[in-house]
Amino acid sequence: MKYLTEYRDPVLAAQYLDEIKKTVTRPWTIMEICGGQTHSLVKYGLLQMLPEEITMVHGPGCPVCVTPTHLIDRAIFLALEKKVIMCSFGDMLRVPGSGKSLLQAKAEGADVRILYSPLEAVKLAQQNPDKEVVFFAVGFETTAPANALSVIQAHQLGLKNYSIIASHVLVPPAMEALLSDPETVVQAFLAAGHVCTIMGNSEYYPIVEKYKVPIVVTGFEPIDLLHGILMVVRQLEKGEFKMENQYARVVREKGNVPAQEAIMEIFEISNRMWRGLDVIPQSGLEVKEKYAAFDATKKFNVPLKETKENETCIAGAIMKGLKKPLDCVNFGTLCKPSNPLGAPMVSSEGSCATYYHFYSAVNEVEKVEV
Amino acid sequence: MCLAIPGRIKSIEPFKEGYMSMGKVELGGIVKEINLQLVPDAKENDYVLVHVGVAISIVDEEEAKSSLKFLEQMNELDELYNSQADDTITKEELAKQGDAIITRIMS
Numbered sequence: 001m002k003y004l005t006e007y008r009d010p011v012l013a014a015q016y017l018d019e020i021k022k023t024v025t026r027p028w029t030i031m032e033i034c035g036g037q038t039h040s041l042v043k044y045g046l047l048q049m050l051p052e053e054i055t056m057v058h059g060p061g062c063p064v065c066v067t068p069t070h071l072i073d074r075a076i077f078l079a080l081e082k083k084v085i086m087c088s089f090g091d092m093l094r095v096p097g098s099g100k101s102l103l104q105a106k107a108e109g110a111d112v113r114i115l116y117s118p119l120e121a122v123k124l125a126q127q128n129p130d131k132e133v134v135f136f137a138v139g140f141e142t143t144a145p146a147n148a149l150s151v152i153q154a155h156q157l158g159l160k161n162y163s164i165i166a167s168h169v170l171v172p173p174a175m176e177a178l179l180s181d182p183e184t185v186v187q188a189f190l191a192a193g194h195v196c197t198i199m200g201n202s203e204y205y206p207i208v209e210k211y212k213v214p215i216v217v218t219g220f221e222p223i224d225l226l227h228g229i230l231m232v233v234r235q236l237e238k239g240e241f242k243m244e245n246q247y248a249r250v251v252r253e254k255g256n257v258p259a260q261e262a263i264m265e266i267f268e269i270s271n272r273m274w275r276g277l278d279v280i281p282q283s284g285l286e287v288k289e290k291y292a293a294f295d296a297t298k299k300f301n302v303p304l305k306e307t308k309e310n311e312t313c314i315a316g317a318i319m320k321g322l323k324k325p326l327d328c329v330n331f332g333t334l335c336k337p338s339n340p341l342g343a344p345m346v347s348s349e350g351s352c353a354t355y356y357h358f359y360s361a362v363n364e365v366e367k368v369e370v
Numbered sequence: 371m372c373l374a375i376p377g378r379i380k381s382i383e384p385f386k387e388g389y390m391s392m393g394k395v396e397l398g399g400i401v402k403e404i405n406l407q408l409v410p411d412a413k414e415n416d417y418v419l420v421h422v423g424v425a426i427s428i429v430d431e432e433e434a435k436s437s438l439k440f441l442e443q444m445n446e447l448d449e450l451y452n453s454q455a456d457d458t459i460t461k462e463e464l465a466k467q468g469d470a471i472i473t474r475i476m477s
Contacts, residue, residue, distance in 0.1 A: 003429050064371055145426065146421065146422045
């Protein structure tokens with residue numbers, strides 16, 4: 001077993017599709033939460049192969065996309081004005097703040113670096129004792145333990161020149177916000193497998209009970225996704241609503257306890273602004289007061305300025321599943337990954353960007369343009 | 371962003387007081403230094419799921435196999451209920467769908 005190629009088996013995929021077709025009798029709208037799942041669904045052409053009764057809508061599960069512009073502005077401010085070594089994951093660099101992106105700041109001479117892991121940023125701080133190193137810590141629950149470990153490690157090493165900008169969002173409160181919206185069309189969820197790897201499944205039982213929606217914790221490979229969709233459809237057709245785990249090879253009921261402890265050591269839960277949506281109560285993580293020395297926004301005097309979103313962008317409706325990327329007049333014309341007007345076009349896991357890269361209808365937009 | 375990939379632990383560094391647990395993990399042919407602090411039960415040759423340089427879960431082999439057999443098990447159950455053959459899809463159609471998916475994956 002390699003735990004990868006087995007889950008891309010085309011014959012097994014066809015069997016799952018056949019089983020889904022046999023099971024479904026009515027139209028259903030299912031939301032996959034995670035941008036990684038959206039990416040796989042579109043990349044492998046699964047959306048077109050699903051029976052027409054099933055509509056997949058794409059959730060807000062791209063942390064890069066929902067990072068509010070004012071945090072990006074802060075990172076740029078630190079890189080340009082405070083001359084720090086600003087580090088982040090690659091997909092954060094192209095995302096425009098209210099003015100420019102980190103990549104543009106780099107072009108203007110700022111020291112901006114792409115790293116694979118926040119732990120590399122700690123190493124960089126060790127190697128550069130005369131420089132300040134800041135990690136732009138973006139992510140969901142999946143990434144929070146790694147970012148927390150970086151602070152724990154810097155603390156252990158007694159480093160005074162390492163800090164983070166915490167831009168952490170939490171999935172279950174966002175699911176609740178979507179479900180409590182009277183306009184919602186979502187009838188079931190594929191929950192984000194790697195978020196649950198860390199946090200476990202306990203947060204989803206109350207949501208299943210309160211909103212009477214099936215939730216299936218699902219993986220990211222084509223077979224995982226088809227398996228998850230089949231499990232959801234079986235529940236919907238029977239009128240059931242249960243919390244089930246498709247991704248049991250990785251997700252344990254209680255999640256990863258040492259990872260949760262690392263998160264809770266460094267972070268505390270707070271209200272959080274989601275780009276394209278709004279402030280969602282108790283949906284983010286902030287660095288605790290105890291570790292304020294590692295919180296870049298407190299350590300440096302960073303101006304707090306609220307910023308405005310593009311008014312023609314329908315990101316909110318897309319992330320709530322009310323509209324699809326192709327419904328937007330700006331899609332592929334004014335709004336592209338190279339010049340995103342809003343959140344879902346900014347990272348490769350945003351639903352608009354994913355459609356732009358892979359969807360066949362998009363190619364027609366491109367052709368018209370050429 | 372939440373991308374995580376499975377890899378096999380090749381070796382685990384001996385425990386050092388005050389340092390995080392580290393090990394060498396083979397990820398698709400590449401060997402990387404990975405933080406093993408969050409998977410204290412992991413042993414050499416275990417497969418772990420790696421996200422941004424940190425192992426976040428040990429992959430459970432039994433569960434991995436059983437999820438691949440889900441359809442088989444489901445069909446066995448169905449057969450118990452319904453012994454009549456199902457002819458909603460022919461083998462040729464199934465093969466055609468399989469080919470379509472292969473083409474997509476390869477492209």
